[in-house]
Every structure is written in structure tokens, then in C-alpha cells.
Amino acid sequence: MLKQLRTSVFAAALAGASGAAAASAAAPAPLDVQGYLALHGRDPDARIAYGSAPSQFVELFKPAGAGPFPVVVLVHGGCWTVQFGGITQMRDMAGYLAARGIAVWNVEYRRVDEAGGGYPGMYDDVADAFDRLKQDAPALGLDVTRLVAVGHSAGGHLAQWAASRHKLPAASPVYRAAPLAVPVVISLGGLADLRHEAALIKSSCGRDMAQLAGAASAARPDIFADTSPAELLPSGVRTLLITGALDTISPPRVAHDYARRATAAGDDAMAVILPGASHYDEVAPAAPAWPTTYAHIRQALALD
Numbered sequence: 592m593l594k595q596l597r598t599s600v601f602a603a604a605l606a607g608a609s610g611a612a613a614a615s616a617a618a619p620a621p622l623d624v625q626g627y628l629a630l631h632g633r634d635p636d637a638r639i640a641y642g643s644a645p646s647q648f649v650e651l652f653k654p655a656g657a658g659p660f661p662v663v664v665l666v667h668g669g670c671w672t673v674q675f676g677g678i679t680q681m682r683d684m685a686g687y688l689a690a691r692g693i694a695v696w697n698v699e700y701r702r703v704d705e706a707g708g709g710y711p712g713m714y715d716d717v718a719d720a721f722d723r724l725k726q727d728a729p730a731l732g733l734d735v736t737r738l739v740a741v742g743h744s745a746g747g748h749l750a751q752w753a754a755s756r757h758k759l760p761a762a763s764p765v766y767r768a769a770p771l772a773v774p775v776v777i778s779l780g781g782l783a784d785l786r787h788e789a790a791l792i793k794s795s796c797g798r799d800m801a802q803l804a805g806a807a808s809a810a811r812p813d814i815f816a817d818t819s820p821a822e823l824l825p826s827g828v829r830t831l832l833i834t835g836a837l838d839t840i841s842p843p844r845v846a847h848d849y850a851r852r853a854t855a856a857g858d859d860a861m862a863v864i865l866p867g868a869s870h871y872d873e874v875a876p877a878a879p880a881w882p883t884t885y886a887h888i889r890q891a892l893a894l895d
Contacts, residue, residue, distance in 0.1 A: 621837050621869035622878055624675070630875060632682030635697065641723040642716065646705055649720050650678065650697040651731065652689040658732030660694040661892040664721060668744025670796035671703045671713070671803060680874070687876040693892065694733050696724050703802040710805030710818060714765040717749045718756060725771040739891035740776045743874050744841065745796070747781015751820035754828045763817035775829045775891040779873045779884065780841040784849055785819035795840040821849065824856035831861055831887055835868030835880065863887070
């Protein structure tokens with residue numbers, strides 16, 4: 592199914608190539624960080640706490656009707672810090688999806704510069720948010736058999752990690768038995784290979800690995816073994832990595848490298864590069880790149 596959609600996307604790009612030069616003058620500029628921070632959407636239908644800390648909650652965006660509805664679990668980015676927005680900006684995407692029959696579980700979590708964030712708290716939060724969906728879905732009219740996790744930037748890392756939790760070593764502090772099953776994950780400009788992308792993460796986000804993955808110890812000598820999705824391959828999860836061609840925070844090379852590594856391990860993975868798009872266009876419904884993101888979400892939920 593992913594191959595079929597990839598073919599259609601590439602065919603459309605080729606068909607429009609002859610008019611690209613003329614169209615480029617009228618095309619909107621790629622979204623920058625200021626444009627991203629200005630994104631907003633409607634208020635959620637419910638706010639559900641999964642812990643007592645201020646950042647331990649999810650926002651539910653629910654379509655009209657009785658359901659049960661397919662679900663997107665949305666994990667915001669922002670370089671794992673409170674400095675660059677996050678859950679508020681994702682409301683733009685969440686409202687768009689809910690208006691089209693798709694429920695959204697918009698996840699907030701403690702970041703590295705919040706009390707209790709970093710390792711293991713940030714991972715505990717994401718795990719608890721996903722598993723709260725598993726618990727509450729029947730009462731809320733949500734169908735978790737039709738589910739895709741979608742993460743942007745740092746949220747791509749966390750969404751991919753959440754989808755791979757069943758591969759965590761049982762001795763890990765962030766291990767949970769019987770986690771919510773996530774069959775497909777879509778990473779939008781994600782940074783999920785902590786070991787191999789440490790230098791990029793430092794230059795793009797200013798984050799040290801100790802902030803994201805904790806400190807090594809005799810009991811935990813490899814800090815990436817339970818924090819980096821790339822170390823949990825093969826996970827059996829279908830992974831789509833969508834990245835803007837002009838992305839300088841998580842360049843296209845990152846998506847291609849992860850897809851190759853996942854495929855070599857035996858997983859179904861594919862990189863999709865959005866022409867003329869930045870690090871932020873794939874999460875903005877008004878951006879020219881959005882129809883590609885939306886089409887892949889619908890495909891993941893078997894709606895097309």
C-alpha cells in the first residue's frame with residue numbers, strides 16, 4: 592500500500608515538472624519557525640490527565656457522531672524542550688483530521704527542561720499517554736485497531752519509540768508489559784536514531800545525549816538500548832518517514848538512512864521527501880505539502 596502511494600506521489604511530481612518553473616513564482620514560501628509557532632487550531636473536545644504534573648495530559652479531538660473512530664496519536668516536537676511550542680501548534684492538524692472523521696489523541700509530556708522530564712520521565716509520560724488511550728478507548732468511542740502514531744521532529748523520535756516499546760528489555764526502567772499496539776508510525780522530520788545522529792541533534796537542537804537518554808551505569812551501560820528506536824529494530828512496525836527537501840534540522844539524508852537501516856533489519860520502512868518543503872510544512876494543513884501527509888495518514892488507517 593505504501594509502495595502504491597509512493598508511486599502515485601512520484602508520478603504526480605513528474606507530471607507537474609514541466610510547469611514547475613512558472614508555478615514557483617506563485618508558490619508560498621516554505622514555513623519557517625515563526626510561521627510554525629503561529630499555527631493554531633480549535634480547542635480540544637476534552638483534556639485528560641494521565642498524571643499529576645502540569646504536562647502530563649492529552650487532548651482529545653473527536654469527530655461528530657457516535658464512532659468508533661480511527662485514531663491518530665499525535666506527538667509534538669520542539670527539540671525536546673519547552674522553548675519551541677508543541678501541543679498548541681498540533682491543534683491545527685488535529686482539528687483538520689477530526690473534521691474529516693479521524694479522532695486525535697494529542698500528547699503532552701514532560702520535556703528535558705521540566706521537572707521530572709528527560710530520562711526516564713519523558714519516556715514514562717509517552718508510555719502512559721499511549722496506554723491511557725488503550726484503557727479509555729472503548730468508553731470514548733475510539734477504535735485502536737485502526738491507529739497510527741504521528742510524531743513531528745523530536746516527537747518523531749518519541750512516536751517511533753512508543754511504537755517499538757514491545758521490544759524494550761524487561762530490565763529497563765521504562766519497560767511496560769502489554770503496551771498499546773501501534774501497527775504504523777509516521778515520522779515527520781523525525782530524529783529517531785539517537786546514537787548515529789547525536790552530532791546532528793546537538794547542532795540542530797542543542798541537546799546532549801545525557802539529556803535525552805540519561806547517564807550510563809553498570810546496570811545500564813548502553814544508554815541507547817531503551818531510548819533509541821533504531822536500537823529496537825526490527826520492531827515489526829511499518830514506518831513512514833516524511834521530510835521536507837529543504838529541512839535543515841532533520842535533513843532528507845536522515846530519513847533515507849533510517850529507512851535503509853529499518854529495511855535491512857527486516858521492517859517495512861520508506862522515506863518520502865516533500866519538494867520545496869521545510870521542517871514545518873508537513874504539519875501545517877494550509878501548506879502545499881500537507882496533502883501528501885494527509886494522504887499517508889488515511890492510507891495508514893485504511894481509509895482509502
